[in-house]
Amino acid sequence: MQGKELMDKSRTVSQTPIAATEFDVQKAAAISVLLVRPIGILPDKPGDQIRPFALGLFNDIRALAKPDVKATALRRAVGSFVHSKRYYFASAQSDSMRHDIDGKPVEPLSTEDRLVAQRRLLSLKRNNDEHSVPRVEPPTAAAPSKTEQIRAALLKRNRQT
Structure with missing residues (x-):
């Protein structure tokens, strides 16, 4: 089992901070538009570091939601960010730290x-x-037509006689 863990570790650990991509920034922007003010934990531009959230941070984020924003919409936007490949990659690092808002x-x-x-x-x-x-998919032989089936049966019968 230890060999498996080491193999997995090599694919999930980086020597540098995990940088946000344009897609990560778009997800962060989707969260920001739902809030009354920007929050510092989210990346602003590609290349910014992705930082794991502190435990319970969603409650702090929810407190900053605009009055007309439903908690479900905010939860989905935050969920899209924190359940992404790069967020998991940032969280998987041996020196990962949780961050406040x-x-x-x-x-x-x-x-x-x-x-x-x-x-x-x-x-x-x-x-x-x-x-x-x-x-x-491997090619499958087309089913013989009715005419081909009759012809094959007649040929078979002629060979037997």
Whole structure:
């Protein structure tokens, strides 16, 4: 089992902070438009560091929601960000820290939380691999037409006589 963990670790651990992509920034912007003010934990531009959220941070974020924003919409937007491959990758790092709403580190991620992030990241990678390789079905012979079936039966009967 230890070999498997080391193999998995090599695919889930980076030596540098995990940088946000344009897609991560779009997800962060989807959260920001639902809030009365920007929050420092979200990336503003590609290349900004993705930072794992402190435990219970959603409650702080929800307190900043615009009056007309439903909690479900906010939860979905935040969920889209925190259940992404790059967020899991950032959380899986051996030196991962949780951050407050302003983006300041508050505590290291527990070993258990890092392992969960690694497993989810590997699961996402496997799912992406399965969906990215197109399945090629072997060609199947077309069913013979009624005419071909009659012809084959007559030829078979003629050979037997």
